[in-house]
Every structure is written in C-alpha cells, then in structure tokens.
Amino acid sequence: MNRPFRFKSRRVLAIILFLLSLVLALFLKSWLFSEEPLIIAVSVGIDQPIDIGVDQAIKGVEEYIAEVNQKGGINGKKLKLELFNDGNNPEQAREVAEEIAQESNALVVLGHYYSSSSIAAGEVYQEFGVPAITGGATADEVTKGNNWYFRTLVNGSSQMDFLAFYLQEVLGYSQVSLVYDAEEDYSNSVKQAFIQGAAEHQVTIQNQWNIAAANNTELKQNIENLVAELADAKPEEVGAIVVLVIEDPAEQIITAIKRQGLSYPIIGGDTLSSGTFVQRFANYPEEQAQPGYFTNGIYSISQIIFDVLGERAQKFKNRYLKKYNQEPGWVAATFYNSAKVAIAALERAEVTGNPNLLAQERRKVRNQITLMNSLETSVPGINGAIYFDAEGDSAQNVAISVTVNNQLVSALEQLTPLAVTKSQEETATDLTEGTIVQFGEQFLNRTNVVYTGVRPRHISNLDLEQKTFQLDFDLWFRYRTPENTQNTIPIADIQFLNAVGEIDLGKPTTKVVKNNVAYDLYQVSGTFNLNFLESDRNFGEHILGINFINQQIGQNHLLYVIDSLGLGPNADQSLVELLQNDQVLSSDTGWQIERATFFQDSTEQETLGNPIVLTNQGIDAQFSRFNLAIVISQEQLNFRRKIGRSSAIYLWILAAVIIYFLSFKKNSQRIKLSELQIWGLKLVSSLILLFATEIILVKSLEKLIIREYTEFIILIFDTLWWIVPAYFFGEALELFFWKPLEQKTGQAVPTLVHRMVLMVVYLLTFFCVIAYVFNQPLTSLLATSGLALTIIGLAIQINISNIFSGLAINLERTFQVGDYIEILDEGVKGYVADITWRATHIETLSGNTILIPNSVINDKTVINYMRPQTITRATIPFTLTQDTPPEMAIEAFEQALSTAIAQNSQSLLAEPTPEVLCAGTDSLGIIYELNFWYIPTNTNFEQIQNLVVQTALKYLRKENIELACGEED
Numbered sequence: 001m002n003r004p005f006r007f008k009s010r011r012v013l014a015i016i017l018f019l020l021s022l023v024l025a026l027f028l029k030s031w032l033f034s035e036e037p038l039i040i041a042v043s044v045g046i047d048q049p050i051d052i053g054v055d056q057a058i059k060g061v062e063e064y065i066a067e068v069n070q071k072g073g074i075n076g077k078k079l080k081l082e083l084f085n086d087g088n089n090p091e092q093a094r095e096v097a098e099e100i101a102q103e104s105n106a107l108v109v110l111g112h113y114y115s116s117s118s119i120a121a122g123e124v125y126q127e128f129g130v131p132a133i134t135g136g137a138t139a140d141e142v143t144k145g146n147n148w149y150f151r152t153l154v155n156g157s158s159q160m161d162f163l164a165f166y167l168q169e170v171l172g173y174s175q176v177s178l179v180y181d182a183e184e185d186y187s188n189s190v191k192q193a194f195i196q197g198a199a200e201h202q203v204t205i206q207n208q209w210n211i212a213a214a215n216n217t218e219l220k221q222n223i224e225n226l227v228a229e230l231a232d233a234k235p236e237e238v239g240a241i242v243v244l245v246i247e248d249p250a251e252q253i254i255t256a257i258k259r260q261g262l263s264y265p266i267i268g269g270d271t272l273s274s275g276t277f278v279q280r281f282a283n284y285p286e287e288q289a290q291p292g293y294f295t296n297g298i299y300s301i302s303q304i305i306f307d308v309l310g311e312r313a314q315k316f317k318n319r320y321l322k323k324y325n326q327e328p329g330w331v332a333a334t335f336y337n338s339a340k341v342a343i344a345a346l347e348r349a350e351v352t353g354n355p356n357l358l359a360q361e362r363r364k365v366r367n368q369i370t371l372m373n374s375l376e377t378s379v380p381g382i383n384g385a386i387y388f389d390a391e392g393d394s395a396q397n398v399a400i401s402v403t404v405n406n407q408l409v410s411a412l413e414q415l416t417p418l419a420v421t422k423s424q425e426e427t428a429t430d431l432t433e434g435t436i437v438q439f440g441e442q443f444l445n446r447t448n449v450v451y452t453g454v455r456p457r458h459i460s461n462l463d464l465e466q467k468t469f470q471l472d473f474d475l476w477f478r479y480r481t482p483e484n485t486q487n488t489i490p491i492a493d494i495q496f497l498n499a500v501g502e503i504d505l506g507k508p509t510t511k512v513v514k515n516n517v518a519y520d521l522y523q524v525s526g527t528f529n530l531n532f533l534e535s536d537r538n539f540g541e542h543i544l545g546i547n548f549i550n551q552q553i554g555q556n557h558l559l560y561v562i563d564s565l566g567l568g569p570n571a572d573q574s575l576v577e578l579l580q581n582d583q584v585l586s587s588d589t590g591w592q593i594e595r596a597t598f599f600q601d602s603t604e605q606e607t608l609g610n611p612i613v614l615t616n617q618g619i620d621a622q623f624s625r626f627n628l629a630i631v632i633s634q635e636q637l638n639f640r641r642k643i644g645r646s647s648a649i650y651l652w653i654l655a656a657v658i659i660y661f662l663s664f665k666k667n668s669q670r671i672k673l674s675e676l677q678i679w680g681l682k683l684v685s686s687l688i689l690l691f692a693t694e695i696i697l698v699k700s701l702e703k704l705i706i707r708e709y710t711e712f713i714i715l716i717f718d719t720l721w722w723i724v725p726a727y728f729f730g731e732a733l734e735l736f737f738w739k740p741l742e743q744k745t746g747q748a749v750p751t752l753v754h755r756m757v758l759m760v761v762y763l764l765t766f767f768c769v770i771a772y773v774f775n776q777p778l779t780s781l782l783a784t785s786g787l788a789l790t791i792i793g794l795a796i797q798i799n800i801s802n803i804f805s806g807l808a809i810n811l812e813r814t815f816q817v818g819d820y821i822e823i824l825d826e827g828v829k830g831y832v833a834d835i836t837w838r839a840t841h842i843e844t845l846s847g848n849t850i851l852i853p854n855s856v857i858n859d860k861t862v863i864n865y866m867r868p869q870t871i872t873r874a875t876i877p878f879t880l881t882q883d884t885p886p887e888m889a890i891e892a893f894e895q896a897l898s899t900a901i902a903q904n905s906q907s908l909l910a911e912p913t914p915e916v917l918c919a920g921t922d923s924l925g926i927i928y929e930l931n932f933w934y935i936p937t938n939t940n941f942e943q944i945q946n947l948v949v950q951t952a953l954k955y956l957r958k959e960n961i962e963l964a965c966g967e968e969d
C-alpha cells in the first residue's frame with residue numbers, strides 16, 4: 001500500500017521540480033541558452049591616464065547598448081561591446097583596424113576619436129569592407145572618398161567656414177591669428193578650411209603659428225615662443241586668436257596665454273567645446289581660486305549644446321550625470337548617436353551574427369547606413385534627426401558656444417537656417433533690417449538666445465478632478481540688449497500654453513543691464529492645467545509646471561534656453577532637492593515630487609495673420625517653447641509597475657504552473673499539503689499572477705494605445721487588487737473558521753450565515769474600492785445613496801423581512817439543516833434541507849421540497865422532533881373493550897413493541913425503555929398508550945407508526961383481543 005503511494009508522491013514531486021527548473025531556465029536564459037551576441041567594436045585610445053573625451057565617448061556608447069539590451073536586444077540577440085585600444089596613434093590605429101577586420105566578428109566599428117587615427121584606420125576598413133562610424137573625428141579626409149566611413153557630427157571644413165563667417169558677422173572680428181599643428185591631421189585640415197573661409201568672408205589672417213613638435217619638450221618651447229611674440233605684439237597686429245589644435249596642446253596654449261596676463265579674445269573649433277576641455281583646468285590653483293580663470297569668454301564651434309535641446313537630450317544628460325557624477329559633453333552625445341545609428345543599421349539589415357556570413361552582413365550594415373540619407377530614413381538622435389550626405393557626413397547644424405564659469409552655454413546670438421523660402425523683395429528687406437544674413441549661397445536667421453530660469457515657490461489647490469493647480473514662481477530672462485533701441489525684442493511678451501485664463505507678467509520686479517546684457521525678474525502667480533506635456537510618466541503620476549512661447553516671435557529669431565548659469569549645471573537634480581527642502585508642495589497634500597526637468601523645444605502654432613510671424617515662418621509657425629515639468633506621485637509604496645516585462649513573464653509562468661498543479665486535489669494530497677499550505681500557495685500564486693498580468697498588459701499596451709485606455713486597464717487591476725484578497729479572505733473563513741466550528745460543535749453552520757458574512761466582506765471591499773481606487777469620499781457616497789436605499793428598501797421590504805427572520809432562526813437555532821420539523825397551521829412536516837436568505841427548504845416524506853418564507857415560519861408554531869435531543873418519543877393510543885383484562889392487554893402491547901424494536905433496531909430504541917400505560921376510559925372502552933423512542937434522522941413518525949401499529953394488531957389478534965368500536969364503525 002505504501003510503496004505505490006510513495007512512488008506517486010515522488011513522481012509528482014519530480015514533475016513540480018521539472019516545471020520549476022523550466023521556469024528557472026527561462027529566467028536565466030540570458031546565460032544558459034542565449035544565442036551568440038551581435039558584436040560592436042569601439043576603437044579609441046584607452047592608455048592610462050585615459051583622455052576625458054575618450055572616456056565620455058566609451059560611456060556614451062555603453063549607455064545606448066545597455067538601453068537596447070535591457071529591452072531584449074535586437075530580434076532576441078543581445079549586443080556585446082568589444083573595446084580596442086588605438087593609442088590615439090595612427091600606426092597603432094591601423095594595426096587595431098586590421099585586427100578588427102580579420103580577427104573580430106564585429107559587424108560595425110564605432111570610432112576613432114581623433115582624425116589622424118580615423119584616417120589611418122579608415123584605409124583598412126575600406127579595404128576589408130568594415131563599416132565605421134565616428135562621433136569625434138571631424139577632418140574632411142576621414143569620410144571623403146571612403147564609402148565605408150560615416151560620422152555623426154559636422155565636418156571640419158563646414159565648421160571653419162561657419163566660424164569665419166560668425167567671427168566677422170556677429171562678433172565683429174575682422175582680424176585673427178591662427179595657432180595650428182601642421183603635423184596633426186585634424187589641425188592641418190581645419191586650418192586649411194579656415195583659411196579658405198576667412199578669404200571668402202573678408203577675415204584677415206594676421207599671423208599663423210605652427211606649434212608642431214617632435215616631443216613635449218619641444219612643444220613647450222614652441223608655446224613659450226608663441227606667448228612671447230604675443231606679449232610683444234600690438235593688439236591690432238594679432239586680433240582674435242583662433243586655436244585649431246587638439247585638446248592637449250590647446251590646454252597648454254591657453255594656460256600660457258592667461259598666465260602671461262594677455263587678454264586676447266580666444267576662439268576655437270569643437271575641441272574647445274567638448275565639455276571635457278574645461279575640466280582639464282580644474283586642478284590649477286588659479287582655477288580653484290577663480291572658476292573660469294582660464295576659459296571664461298572663449299567662443300567655440302559646438303556640435304551639441306544641451307541648453308538649447310529638448311526633453312530627450314535633457315533626460316540623457318540627467319541619466320549620465322546621475323550615473324557618472326559628471327556632466328556629459330558633446331562627445332558623449334555624438335558617440336551615443338553613433339551607437340544609435342549602428343544599432344538601427346543592424347536591425348534594418350536583419351543580421352544574424354553568423355561568422356560565416358560576416359563579410360556579407362558587414363556590407364548589408366554599410367548599405368543600411370548609406371540609405372539613411374533623408375529625414376524619412378533618419379535615426380532620431382539626441383539633437384535631432386541623424387542622416388548622411390553623399391560623403392557620409394551628418395547633415396546637421398552647428399552652434400556657437402561660449403564658456404562662462406566653467407560651463408558651456410549658447411552664445412547670445414545664433415545663426416540658423418531659414419524655415420521658409422522668401423521672395424527677393426522680402427529677402428532684401430530682411431537683409432536691410434538685419435534680421436537675416438547671407439552666408440554664401442544661403443540665408444541665415446539672426447536668432448536671439450534668451451537664458452531663461454524658473455524658480456517655483458509654492459504649489460497649492462491641486463485639483464485632480466478639474467486637473468488644475470495653483471503655482472507661484474519667479475521667472476527671469478537674461479538676454480543681449482540691441483544697440484538700436486528701436487529693435488528691442490519683446491522678450492517678456494509670452495503666452496503660457498497651459499494657463500487657465502490669461503497671465504500678464506506686468507513689470508519686472510528687478511531689472512539689471514550690464515555689458516549689453518539685460519536681466520529681468522518677474523514674480524508670477526496663476527492657475528495652470530496639469531499633465532500638459534506628452535511626456536512619459538508612470539500611472540498615478542501627474543505633471544505640474546509651466547510652458548510658454550513668445551506671442552510675436554518664432555524660434556527663427558528667438559530661442560528660450562535653460563539658464564544653466566543661473567540654475568546651476570545640475571539644474572534638474574538641485575531643483576528637486578530645492579523643492580523638497582522648501583516644501584514647495586506641502587506634504588499635507590499626500591503627494592511628493594519625484595523629478596523635475598527643464599527643457600526647450602518647439603511647437604507649431606497658428607500665426608493668426610500676424611504679419612511679422614507670417615513673413616518669417618508661414619501660416620503655421622514654429623515657436624520656441626520653454627518647459628518646466630515637475631512630476632509628482634502619491635506618498636505610498638508602489639512597486640508593482642517598477643519590474644520589467646521580461647521578469648513579469650517569468651513570474652506569470654511560475655504562478656500559473658503552481659495554480660494549475662494545485663487545481664487537482666489529488667496532487668496536494670499526494671505530497672501531503674495541509675489545507676493551510678494549499679490556501680497559502682494559492683493566495684501567493686494568485687497575487688503573483690495578478691501582479692505579473694498587470695505588468696505584461698500595461699508594458700505591452702502603453703506604447704500602442706492612448707494613455708486614457710492604459711489608465712482604464714490599470715484601474716481594473718487596482719480594483720482586482722481588492723477583490724482577489726477579499727475572495728481568499730472568504731475562503732479562509734470557510735476553511736479556518738466555519739469548518740473547525742462545525743467540527744467542534746458537531747452542527748452545520750447555516751448557509752445563510754455564510755452568505756451574510758461574505759456579503760459584509762464584499763460590501764466592505766466595495767467601499768474600499770470606492771474610497772481608495774476611485775478616490776471618492778465614503779460620506780458623500782453614503783449620503784447620496786441614502787434615498788436610493790430607502791426606495792430599494794420599500795420595494796424589497798418583504799425580502800428584508802425574510803432576511804431578518806432567517807437571521808432570527810439561525811441565531812435562536814430553533815431548528816437547523818437536517819432537523820425533522822412540523823409547522824403547525826401549515827400542515828407541513830419534513831426535514832430541513834436548507835436555510836437561505838429568503839426561505840427555508842423542507843423536504844417532505846413524499847419526496848417534494850417546500851419553500852416557506854422565513855417570515856412565515858417566524859410567525860408559526862414549529863415542532864422540532866430532534867430538539868433538545870436527537871431522539872424523540874412517540875405515543876400511539878389504542879382503545880380496547882372494557883371486558884379485556886388490562887394485564888393481558890399490556891402484555892400483548894409490550895410483546896408487540898419488543899418485536900417492532902427487534903425488526904427496526906436502527907430507528908426504534910430499546911433504551912429509554914418503552915412503556916404501555918392505561919391512560920383512561922371513554923364510552924367505548926379502556927384507552928392504552930404505547931410510548932417508545934426513535935431516531936428521526938433514520939426514519940420518520942409515519943413509518944414508525946405503521947410498523948408499531950401492524951405489530952400491535954398482530955399480537956392483539958393472537959390473544960383474541962378486540963378493539964373497541966362505535967356503532968358507526
């Protein structure tokens with residue numbers, strides 16, 4: 001008997017372990033059953049100490065690869081990064097390129113950092129057919145004539161042409177001196193490009209200093225000679241100094257010039273705006289005493305300036321800053337963009353990573369990058385759409401930055417492409433008015449940059465029903481003042497797009513003008529709409545804040561950018577701390593600030609016939625929009641949606657397996673699980689299943705359907721989080737309260753009591769759902785439902801009477817299920833089959849079921865033949881003639897009772913002892929009563945009466961005893 005059972009138990013246990021192992025294997029599939037990853041090579045100089053810019057390039061690539069892998073990779077394949085060291089040296093870069101081409105399974109190369117390394121390696125990539133994308137090398141020769149090399153930044157010649165034009169047109173420098181390195185590819189390339197641009201834009205080159213050197217000692221001497229010449233020269237003999245070298249010598253040149261006390265304007269290429277360049281001076285004593293001592297006022301070409309970019313760029317910046325405790329430069333962003341292009345090409349090429357198809361798949365990747373030649377086929381980058389021209393260069397615009405207090409910010413005037421084509425007459429007018437300038441064959445807008453800051457002071461009157469809130473805040477602008485006061489720009493003529501009603505800024509509370517830069521401070525208060533941005537937010541979160549545009553001037557001529565100087569370089573992080581410390585949002589509201597973000601973007605608005613905007617941008621104009629988004633959430637623990645979709649799938653499988661197994665009662669019996677263990681496993685598994693299902697659905701659908709539908713789905717699950725525990729609470733009552741109570745008392749608890757308790761549980765659950773899911777006050781619910789309850793009560797008063805009568809029956813326990821009862825005046829006898837909330841079910845001796853309303857039974861006399869004991873006494877009278885001796889009659893009746901008891905001992909009882917009594921006389925004769933005991937649960941009175949009477953008549957006939965009869969009988 002035990003061996004088969006033990007065998008079955010082991011088999012069931014083995015099945016469970018197998019299923020759990022399967023789930024675990026799926027959960028660990030990334031390293032148990034994963035396919036070979038897709039290889040991406042990164043080739044930069046990683047010799048220690050690592051160059052700051054190179055370090056950011058690597059981190060930028062790693063950031064995006066981590067994002068993709070976290071989402072499951074490409075077509076189920078993870079991405080793997082292989083890092084190669086080119087030593088920032090052309091010869092070593094060539095050797096590394098040959099290693100990648102011939103020994104690595106890399107499908108694409110990201111790098112190199114320097115132009116000289118890229119040019120040398122590019123020859124190898126072209127020879128062996130390896131696609132490469134650089135986010136750092138700007139020399140034209142990198143991609144020119146090489147259809148396997150691409151770059152996600154503007155090339156050197158375009159930079160220098162624009163820089164020469166900006167120097168003359170905006171900064172007013174018509175005389176410059178160049179510093180370059182004739183032996184370095186980048187420097188030599190951009191120097192030639194600048195000379196060509198200077199000649200075209202009437203910029204005179206006064207001097208050209210070549211600092212090329214064979215070693216550091218010679219370089220130091222060349223720089224000392226340069227500084228000595230500058231010290232001896234007159235300012236007009238030098239003009240502005242244009243530094244066109246890579247970061248190491250640029251650092252030494254600027255340090256020497258500043259320490260000599262020279263105040264020449266310094267201009268540079270994108271090496272001076274990398275964001276990492278200013279960090280090179282951090283350890284100098286002059287810099288520590290006076291931040292910005294070496295770099296203040298340096299203008300440079302910038303590939304990316306974060307303060308003018310939108311929400312995507314700000315999120316990247318904040319993630320990078322939080323992770324590495326370092327502000328990203330444009331190098332981190334361009335290499336991040338390079339990784340995006342590479343991975344998009346891998347996905348579009350549908351590569352497999354099969355080493356046997358490496359050459360073909362590398363070509364497919366190159367072809368896909370080549371097809372990224374328009375907006376339609378572009379890849380969304382941090383700073384906008386990324387696509388390439390015929391030379392493999394990124395078709396993007398450059399900006400001019402200026403360094404202030406070790407921060408790289410936008411210059412106060414930018415030159416941006418025209419948004420619309422204008423007539424010759426309109427163009428001539430705009431040129432005369434100075435709103436546009438001619439740059440070669442194209443025309444550029446003069447765009448005024450306004451540094452903008454917001455400091456929230458108090459958030460109040462948060463109304464989720466009306467979706468509004470009150471905000472008090474400081475708003476300031478810092479901008480360049482025009483030389484001609486007639487050309488004053490209405491900086492503060494703004495429209496709050498999410499305001500409820502109009503808000504007039506009025507006059508500034510503070511106004512300062514210094515060195516042609518104005519500062520205006522306003523104190524603002526108003527009511528605004530929440531959730532005004534199409535921004536990613538978790539369910540239950542809301543977005544507070546403001547956004548505004550200028551009502552008259554489109555973004556072609558006015559750009560509101562983040563005042564990183566006034567707000568600090570870590571504006572978003574410090575703002576959250578500031579808002580929390582100052583309790584801008586009171587904790588009494590039950591809400592807390594999760595994160596806060598400043599960003600600039602553009603929005604399309606109708607011009608409404610405004611001739612100024614209409615002329616510049618057409619019917620629908622693009623306006624610079626400044627945004628402050630403060631994300632809030634309720635102060636409660638809410639981790640349900642913080643788990644990933646993949647993990648949720650594994651949890652769902654595990655829970656489903658357990659629930660399926662427990663659904664078969666034999667399984668739990670075989671492994672000897674107690675009722676408590678079974679209930680606990682079912683509860684935990686059901687909650688995990690609900691938890692995982694919610695995550696899977698929400699994560700799958702939130703990107704496909706509008707937010708309102710997603711919120712509706714989550715609302716359903718929030719309701720289920722109350723209903724499911726309530727269901728299991730009801731099961732717990734049944735298993736651990738009612739059942740033990742019945743076993744202890746030996747009596748069944750009426751069904752009505754079960755149902756009434758469950759009704760209370762579900763009613764409380766209903767109120768909890770109303771209060772906590774739908775956020776409705778219970779007092780108002782009860783007040784508004786009072787009238788409805790009164791009407792319903794009148795309509796169902798009979799049923800209510802039955803319910804309370806049923807409660808009285810159960811509380812008094814006059815009878816219960818299984819009792820044999822008789823309801824007088826109704827003529828009903830039978831066994832109680834059930835007591836429901838409305839009626840009592842009685843099963844009659846004829847096999848029928850009679851339903852009698854509880855209120856009727858409560859008003860009638862009820863005989864319970866099974867109370868107070870489970871046995872009952874029956875009396876059957878007989879009338880015999882007066883001439884029958886009593887002794888003979890009693891003996892005959894006693895023999896009859898003994899015989900009947902012997903024939904039906906399961907129902908008729910020998911104890912208590914039956915008795916026969918002379919009860920009296922009447923006109924017919926002597927009355928005898930037969931008193932005996934029987935068990936009603938085993939029989940009924942009619943059956944017992946039939947048996948006893950037949951037996952008694954048999955014995956009376958045997959003794960010739962006659963029954964007394966009347967004349968009519």
